[in-house]
Structures are given as structure tokens and as C-alpha cells.
Amino acid sequence: MNDQELSRKAPRSPIGLMSRVYRFILPEVSAELGKWRRDAEQIPDDELRSQALASIDTKRFHCQGGAVYAAANLPEKHILIPLIVAYQTISDYLDNLCDRSTSLDPKDFRQLHQSMLDAVTPDKALEDYYAYRSEKEDGGYLTRLVMTCREAISQLQGYEAARPYIMDLASLYTDLQVHKHIHPEQREAALLEWWSIHAHRTPHLRWNEFAAATGSTLGVFMLFLAASDPFLDDQDASSIHAAYFPNVCSLHIMLDYLIDQDEDRIGGDLNFCNYYDDAEAMLSRLTSIVEWARKDVAAIPSAGFHRMIIEGLLALYLSDPKVSEQQLVRSVSKRLMKRSPMTRIFFLVNSRWIRRHKND
Known part of the structure; x- marks a missing residue:
């Protein structure tokens, strides 16, 4: 098997995966984020500019983690990395806008997030995503993010x-995002009705675990990767969707x-971990979800790669x-890491290294 054929296959070992991440993924994610940061610096509106820059500066690991999917098809990384970074940047920017919003209007939140639907619907007319809020002048920043996604998807x-x-x-x-950002007194009832x-x-x-599942972009990123295969059919796409949603x-x-949890408590933001009776109940449920996720990804091709994604998730967050x-999180984290497979420990060490050298 030549190097080109090998690079089209998902890495089979943690060392193989991380070598691709260090050599190809992190440098290109950094370049893409640098481009979007320079773009965000030109946003005319002070509030929109502030939130766009903050989303890039404080949530870059979301893009780094998401772009790992490009490591499973390196010849297409020039499509996948810009696509994943742009889509995740929309998500992080809008999350900041809604979390620290000057509005509690569900119409505003839905209209902002129409950009995420438009980003994956190349043949649809673009909309005014700021139609229901006072801050509007982003200099075309959000539209450029949407168009970058569309251009990549066309390939x-x-x-x-x-x-x-x-x-x-x-969807x-x-x-x-609409239900979780409305008036605090209305959030839980709206989420329960939706559930x-x-x-x-x-x-x-x-209900809180289902809501959490809908808040992940990983299923979309995996489907972007799958779509880089010209022979993808409906059955394969359906299997991948089922393997990722809801458990992964x-x-x-x-x-x-x-x-x-502490950050959300201070900010008055809704947190889905607050709906368990105690730490023991939370740990039990998280442990179950890990096992369900492992079982689900065993049913799709390159199962070893997807198991590494799960162990990498645990390592990435528990190394934060x-x-x-x-104290509570530290206790739960230690118990989740107990009897950890060597894969997870390997990723834990690497996650800590990447965080320490994030600006290198």
C-alpha cells in the first residue's frame, strides 16, 4: 500500500492518529483560525466583534477537536479542515452571542442559527441573520463563514x-439553542415540551441527556468526513448518523x-449536569453513556478510529x-479515569501538551 492509499484510511493506533494531528491537523486549524480572527477584528459593531474574537480565543479547542476527523482522510483535508473550522466557528460565535445576549427573543436566536442550517444547504437563499437584534453590522463576517461551508460542501x-x-x-x-437561551424561568419547561x-x-x-446530544457538532463532522467518499449511500449515512446520535x-x-458547572453558575447559564440528584447519579449516567457510545461505534467501519474519538473526548475534557x-468535578473526573485504558491516558497526556502549547 502506497502513502497516498494509506493516508486515505483512518489511523488505527493512537500514535498514528496523533502523528497526523501534530503534523497536519493542528497547523492547518491554526492557520484557518488565524484567518477568521483577522476577519473578526474588522467587524464594525463593538459587541459583535467582541463576541466573535472571544469565541475564537477561548474555544479554539472545539475546532482542534472537530478537525481530528480530517485525519481519517488526509487527501481531502484541504476541504474538511476549512469546512469543520468554519462550521464550528459559527457555532461558537452564536453561542457567545446567545449566552451573553442583549436579547431574550426566541425569534432572534432562531434567526441567528438559521445561518447553521444555511451553511449546510448550498442551494438555499441567504437570510439576514441579525434581523431581530439591534447589533447588525458584522461587515459580512457570518455570511462569509456560511459561504466557506458551502464552497467546501460543493467539493x-x-x-x-x-x-x-x-x-x-x-435542525x-x-x-x-433557541430553548436554552430564552428567559431562565421558561427554559426548562420549553426543553421538556420539546423533548x-x-x-x-x-x-x-x-431529557437533559437528549438535549445534550442535540448540542454536539460531532455527528455533523463525521458525516462531512463520510461525504468525502463519492460512493457514500443512504444506508451508510444512516448507519453513521445512528452510531453518533444520540450517545457519542x-x-x-x-x-x-x-x-x-462553576462558570455556568456564575453566568446564570443552564447546565445539564445540574439535573441529577447527586454526584453518584451523575457518574453512573455518564459511565453508561460512555459504554453505549462504545457499543454504537462498533457497528460502523473504522470502529477503532471512533473508539479513539470517544477516549479522546474523555481525555480532552478531563484534562481541562x-x-x-x-472539587466535585475533580472527584467525578478521577472516577471516570479509574481503570482507564492506555489509549485514554495517552490522549490525556497529549491533550495537556496541546493546551500548554496552544499558542506555539
């Missing part, structure tokens, strides 16, 4: 097969909420400096 030969499954995840993501419509899809998950996606966001600052 994915298997996209039509993946498209309905990507739209499903993007659920949009619904979540009641979709509960049949994830009967083993509690739920694990991703529950870990994110786990480490953000915020863990050591919160």
Missing part, C-alpha cells in the same frame, strides 16, 4: 447521501457541561484546567 462528492442526516442534526441543534416530541428517538436517555453526541456535551478548580 464533497458524497454530500447528497449525507445531507438529510446532517440537516436533522443541524435539532438550532431548536436546542416530549422527540423522546421516542432516544428512550434510554433522560450526548457524551461530548455532557462532558462539556461537567467542566463548565477547570477540572482541578472544582
Whole structure:
């Protein structure tokens, strides 16, 4: 097998994966984020500029983690990395805008997130995403992010097969962002009502765990990777969707909420880890979701790569400096890491190294 054929295959070992990440993924993610940061610096509106820059500066690891999927098809990384970085940057920017919003209008939140739906729907007319808020002048920043996604998608030969499954995840993501950012007194009731419509899809998950699953972009990124295969068909795309949603996606966001508990408490933000009776119940549920996620990815090709994604998720979040600052989180983290496979420990060490050298 020559180097070109080998690079089209998903890495099979943690060392193989991380060598690709260090050599190809991190430098190109850094270059893409640098480009978007320079663009964000030119945003005329002070608030929009502030939130755009903050999303890039404080959430770059979201793009770094998401772009790992490009390591499974290196010849297409010139398409996948700009696509994943642009899509994740939209997500992080809008999350900042909604979390620290000058508005509590659900119409505003839905209109902002229409950009995420438009980004994955290349044939749809663009909209005014700031139509329902006072801050409007972004100098075309959000539209350029949307168009970057569309341009990359136009080069994915298997996209039509993946498209309905990507739209499903993007639609659920949009619904979540609307419900979780409205007036604090209305959030839980809105989320429960929404869950009641979709509960049949994830009967083993509690409402907060389902909501967490809808907040992940990993399923979309995996489907972007799958769409780089010109022979992708509906059955394959459906299997990938089912392997990631809900359990891998739920694990991703529950870990994110786990480490953000203090931050969200201070900011008055909703946190899905606050809906367990105690730390023991939370640990039990997280452990179950890890096992369900492992079982799900065993059913799709390159299962070893996807198992590494799961172990990498645990390592990435449990290596976050915020863990050591919160006693409860530190306790849960230690127990999740107990009897950890060597893969997870390997990724933990690498995650800490990447965080320490994030600006290199």
C-alpha cells in the first residue's frame, strides 16, 4: 500500500492518529483560525466583534477537536479542515452571542442559527441573520463563514447521501439553542415540551441527556468526513448518523457541561449536569453513556478510529484546567479515569501538551 492509499484510511493506533494531528491537523486549524480572527477584528459593531474574537480565543479547542476527523482522510483535508473550522466557528460565535445576549427573543436566536442550517444547504437563499437584534453590522463576517461551508460542501462528492442526516442534526441543534437561551424561568419547561416530541428517538436517555446530544457538532463532522467518499449511500449515512446520535453526541456535551458547572453558575447559564440528584447519579449516567457510545461505534467501519474519538473526548475534557478548580468535578473526573485504558491516558497526556502549547 502506497502513502497516498494509506493516508486515505483512518489511523488505527493512537500514535498514528496523533502523528497526523501534530503534523497536519493542528497547523492547518491554526492557520484557518488565524484567518477568521483577522476577519473578526474588522467587524464594525463593538459587541459583535467582541463576541466573535472571544469565541475564537477561548474555544479554539472545539475546532482542534472537530478537525481530528480530517485525519481519517488526509487527501481531502484541504476541504474538511476549512469546512469543520468554519462550521464550528459559527457555532461558537452564536453561542457567545446567545449566552451573553442583549436579547431574550426566541425569534432572534432562531434567526441567528438559521445561518447553521444555511451553511449546510448550498442551494438555499441567504437570510439576514441579525434581523431581530439591534447589533447588525458584522461587515459580512457570518455570511462569509456560511459561504466557506458551502464552497467546501460543493467539493464533497458524497454530500447528497449525507445531507438529510446532517440537516436533522443541524435542525435539532438550532431548536436546542433557541430553548436554552430564552428567559431562565421558561427554559426548562420549553426543553421538556420539546423533548416530549422527540423522546421516542432516544428512550434510554433522560431529557437533559437528549438535549445534550442535540448540542454536539460531532455527528455533523463525521458525516462531512463520510461525504468525502463519492460512493457514500443512504444506508451508510444512516448507519453513521445512528452510531453518533444520540450517545457519542450526548457524551461530548455532557462532558462539556461537567467542566463548565462553576462558570455556568456564575453566568446564570443552564447546565445539564445540574439535573441529577447527586454526584453518584451523575457518574453512573455518564459511565453508561460512555459504554453505549462504545457499543454504537462498533457497528460502523473504522470502529477503532471512533473508539479513539470517544477516549479522546474523555481525555480532552478531563484534562481541562477547570477540572482541578472544582472539587466535585475533580472527584467525578478521577472516577471516570479509574481503570482507564492506555489509549485514554495517552490522549490525556497529549491533550495537556496541546493546551500548554496552544499558542506555539
